[in-house]
Amino acid sequence: MGLRWRISLWLLPFAVAVLGFIGSYYLANRQLLENQLQQTMQSALVSGSRELNVLLEQRSQEFKYLGRLIDECSNPRAGMDREQRFGLALGQVDGFSALAVSDLDGELQQLLMSPVASNRHILPRSVQGTSTLTRDTFKSLRQQLLQWQEQRQSYRGQIEALLDEQALMNQRGERNSQRYRQVQAQVAMLQGAIYQLPVTVLFSGASEVEQLGLPFRDDTYLFIRPYLNCDDQVAGFITAYLDWTRVEDSLYRTKQALLAQGFNNVDVVLADIAMSRWITKAGALADAGKPRGLDVMLEAEDSQLDRLGFIGSAAVSDPRQLMHRYRKAMPMVGIQGSGRRLLAEAESNFRLMVFIHRAEFEQRDRGLLSQALAWGGLSIGLLLVLIALLSKQIAQPVVDLTGSIKRLARGEKLTSSDSYRRDEIGQLIREFDCMAEALHHKSEQLLTQASTDSLTGCLTRRALTEVAQHLHQKTIATDDRLSLILMDLDHFKRINDQFGHSVGDKVLVAFCDQVRANLRSDDKFGRLGGEEFIVMFPGSGLLECLAIAERIRRSVAAMDLADENQQPITVTVSIGAYEWKTDDSFDQALRRGDGKLYQAKAMGRNRISF
Known part of the structure; x- marks a missing residue:
């Protein structure tokens, strides 16, 4: 057999290996691309849901603060009428578009527009005598109010009894006793509960929003609670309308972050899984989901690539969760056992959904395929450089071993090379692996001895x-x-x-x-x-x-x-x-x-x- 045939036979196995490598390289990069798109979507979900949840939590805290300001009748508010007092309070928060004041029968008495930026072109409307909430809603609010008033009277009786007991202990000189401290703590808890008015959070109001002339035409979060007059009596209800443009701005920022990374066919929306509906307008996601619908998309969503693309969702606080946090912050007076378990936080029905269309993946995949083919052609052209390849077979293990020695010197843990070679280089690598493993175990033993007490096992x-x-x-x-x-x-x-x-x-x-x-x-x-x-x-x-x-x-x-x-x-x-x-x-x-x-x-x- 001539030398030419021998060289051809030598190159044949290498040619097969090169082609296999090209295929593996393409598949590995394709998987990497899929992982990158998944991570991009997950990152957008995490940041977007965190921003929305922080926004809603801030509004909850603002509503608490707004309620305290409205109920405060001390100077300088004592000389103000209701409209001035409520307007001053509303001006100190910036997360609500409007504040509706209703009497105990649900009839709207006053509407205050917040001085937020989204209201700068809104003209106030006359809504005297109208109602902003349904009859069933006000019936539920009245029931909650009656329960709170009954509980409040009970709390006051308990406070009087505890104060009497405290006075007796003072006379007996028992101020430092454990029971005295318990009575003090119970009195403070009950006094706080007396002024903890019940709060209701709803997600509705689209028709009322249009009637009030607010700068959006969608449902929004409604924060509702009774308010007290300066005689410490319940005078009616206040309803704060969350500025929905804040939510829309947050969704816009999340989508813009995806667009800035080169994605064109994406969507970021809010969905209500309990009602199987989109809360905000769904563009690419709604079009791609036809005819599957939201229910099927949510059941199949697992962030993996399917025929539509990447779909992921993250929980966003709904009214139930916001009310749960209000109740959780209330003093747990008289709530035992199963009553406490009822306050366990339920899973939210609101989801932030991020969608990246399959076309985005396919466009980038075509680029990877072209790159893999180019590398394949270049590799085939270099098959004749057999001597360089053989040199690499000798030199590369030594280079790898040198790198392993350097990493070992820096204290890094090395993984076993599992060398299949049976020559001297393979034996050297295996012996080095054994030495590195022994050094690692010794280092771990020394670290454990330095940080753990030998007798008790505690930290030193x-x-x-x-x-x-x-x-x-x-x-x-x-x-x-x-x-x-x-x-x-x-x-x-x-x-x-x-x-x-x-x-x-x-x-x-x-x-x-x-x-x-x-x-x-x-x-x-x-x-x-x-x-x-x-x-x-x-x-x-x-x-x-x-x-x-x-x-x-x-x-x-x-x-x-x-x-x-x-x-x-x-x-x-x-x-x-x-x-x-x-x-x-x-x-x-x-x-x-x-x-x-x-x-x-x-x-x-x-x-x-x-």
Whole structure:
């Protein structure tokens, strides 16, 4: 056989491999393209739904603030009439288009237009004597009002009884008792509940919006509550109309973000899955969905590419969820068991839907195919460079091994190369993999020893300092709360002296087991030294912290421990609780927690000071 035939036979397997590589390259990039479009859609969903939910939450808070301003009759509002007082209050919020004031029978008495930008070309209309809500709606509002008034009277009776009890305890000198503090807390809770008027949130009003002459013609969120006159009596209802142009602007910004990335055939809409309808106008999504309809599209939507394109949805707060948050913020007076479970937040029926048409994918896919074909032609043309390829077979493993050594030197974890070669280079790679794995295990062991207390398995003081700094910075960035407790076993030296250090070590281990049993997954538990321990509660205020601390204190006191001679060992713990202020360092927080801990010990041990 001549040399030409031999070269042809040598190149044949390589030609097949090159063609296979081209196909794999195209398929991999096609999958990458699909993943990128999915991520783009998901990113638009996340940012768009977050913006809408923040907008609605801000409006909820504004409505609370508006209600407080309207109910406030102190100076300088005491000398104003109702229209002046309500207009002044409406001018201090910017999320509502109008405020309708109705009497207790639902008849509209006054309409105030908000000085927001969207109302600048709107002329006020005369709506005296009309009604902006249905008869059934006002019937429901009246029922809620009657229930609130009955409950309010009950609260006042409870407050009087509690104040009488508080006066008796003052006479007996029991101001520092636990019951006295409980009575104070109950009085404060009941006083807050007296002025917590019921709030109703609806999504309707398209016909009323047109009647009132607002700058949009769609349903919107209606925030409704009773209002009090300056004699502390319910005088009627106020209805705040959310400025729907804010929602439309948010959807527009989400769509513009997609258009700015080069997408032309996209849609961003709001949908009501309970009513199977579009809340906002659907263009490309409604056209592409024919004749499937919204129901079928929602059942099939999973962000994957189908014959329509990419469809994804994210929950947006509907009226039920907004009302749930109002009720959740109310003092939980007299609500027990199943009543509390009724306040569990239901899943929203409103969805933000983002749609990227399949044509966007196909257009980019054609570009990938052209690129793959071009690379294929170039690869076929380079088949004659066999010597360079053979050199690569020798040099590339060495380059990869050099890169692995550099990554190993930087402390990165290496994955096994699974080398199939049976020559010296393959043996070298396998031996290197074994060495890298051994070094990694050794490094992990050293790290664990440095950050974990060998006796109790808790975090060491050094590891605690790093964790505390991270949690503190995260708390500041997210405007969240962070609390901590310091714990010290009472008379632990006496246990060591009486029973020996081995028994003392067992007591420490049993104590740590009890603490862990009462902690949540995000709580951080560590040993400061000796019998002193600390727990940090990210995202929790002092009340949540105190509840967990009390469970720990009780479970420690209930431990059934004995030495080798079955002599019982009594163990109690003193706890100091403190909510970490944002301007305190970790050392300052420890000192403040230590102060609370010493207070607990000075008060007789086996207790919590905060």
